[in-house]
Each structure stands twice: as structure tokens, then as C-alpha cells.
Amino acid sequence: MKKINFFIKLVKENKLELVEPSEEIMQSYIEKSESSLISAKILFEYNRLEEAVSMAYYSMYHLLIGVLFKIGIKCENHSAAIILMNKLFGLDNSYISSAKKERIDKQYYVDFNVTKKEVKNMIKEVEEFNSNLIDFKAKINNKDIKKYREKFKKLV
Numbered sequence: 287m288k289k290i291n292f293f294i295k296l297v298k299e300n301k302l303e304l305v306e307p308s309e310e311i312m313q314s315y316i317e318k319s320e321s322s323l324i325s326a327k328i329l330f331e332y333n334r335l336e337e338a339v340s341m342a343y344y345s346m347y348h349l350l351i352g353v354l355f356k357i358g359i360k361c362e363n364h365s366a367a368i369i370l371m372n373k374l375f376g377l378d379n380s381y382i383s384s385a386k387k388e389r390i391d392k393q394y395y396v397d398f399n400v401t402k403k404e405v406k407n408m409i410k411e412v413e414e415f416n417s418n419l420i421d422f423k424a425k426i427n428n429k430d431i432k433k434y435r436e437k438f439k440k441l442v
Contacts, residue, residue: 290373293442296366304438307358307431312423315352319345319416326409335400336392342405342412343389346382349416353423357434373441374434377422381415 296302326341350367354360359374361367364386371379385408391398426434 290369290441292369293366296361296363297442301362302366302442303360304435305355305358305360308355311355312352315348315355316420319347319349319352322348323409323412323416326412330402330405330409333402335402335405338405339385339392339400339408340389342408343382343385345412346385346415346419349419350382353419353426356423356426357431357438359435359438370438370441374437375422377419381411385412 293302322341322345326338326345329335329338329341347364347367350371351361353375354367354370359370361370368379368382368386371377371382388408392400
């Protein structure tokens with residue numbers, strides 16, 4: 287498997303590393319994910335659309351970080367976590383990648399237009415993304431954890 291220089295750099299900076307798998311840390315991130323989604327919905331209801339986009343993205347991101355902790359990978363970089371979702375698990379990461387771009391655009395720039403319909407659709411898609419990732423996580427067994435950890439070592 288081809289090593290990714292970006293990963294190697296993050297490993298050297300201690301922003302990406304193999305740690306002990308942790309159901310407890312995973313569960314904490316799942317709770318953060320749920321809280322972020324609730325916040326996104328509240329913000330949406332109060333027409334705080336930019337902020338709703340950001341919280342919706344963070345719901346997906348926190349869940350992904352939790353799944354990584356389930357297999358014992360600590361990742362402190364959004365892009366790396368998203369890449370790992372595909373390279374490690376073989377899962378489609380296009381939606382979370384797109385949501386990350388939307389979050390950055392809405393959080394840092396002013397030359398955009400966001401509609402209530404777009405944010406409503408995003409929240410629905412986040413719910414589907416999260417549901418699929420929760421299902422994936424639930425199927426991971428000890429044999430899978432070992433396999434994913436070995437695959438990770440080859441990536442870095």
C-alpha cells in the first residue's frame with residue numbers, strides 16, 4: 287500500500303497515531319456528534335443557517351473521529367480523518383468532504399448565499415451519513431480492528 291506523505295508528516299507531528307482502541311473515547315465522540323446535530327437543527331429553526339452548516343459538518347466529523355478511536359487511531363486533522371475513512375475503511379467520503387468545504391466557505395468567507403432548503407437537505411444527508419457510519423461501526427469486531435490497524439501501519 288502506498289504511503290501518503292501527508293500522513294507521515296502528521297505522524298511526525300503527533301497529530302496522527304496508533305493508540306489503544308477505546309470504546310469510552312469513541313462514545314464521547316458519538317455524544318459530541320449527537321449534540322452537534324441537535325445544535326444544527328436548533329440553529330436551522332432560528333435561521334442561523336451558516337452556523338447550522340458548521341454544526342452539521344461537525345456532527346459527521348466527531349462521529350468519524352469516534353470510529354477511528356474504536357480501532358485505536360487518534361487523528362487531529364480533518365482532512366486526514368476524511369482520507370482515512372476511504373483508504374482504511376473503503377467507505378465513500380465524498381459527502382463529508384463536500385460538507386467540510388461548505389463549512390469552511392460559510393465559516394470563513396462572506397461571498398456566498400445559503401438557503402434554508404440547502405441547509406434542510408444537508409441536515410437530512412448528515413442524518414443518513416451518521417446512520418450509515420453508526421451501522422458500519424457496530425459491525426466492527428476484534429478481527430476487523432486488527433486488520434484496520436495493520437492497514438493503517440502500511441499507510442503511514
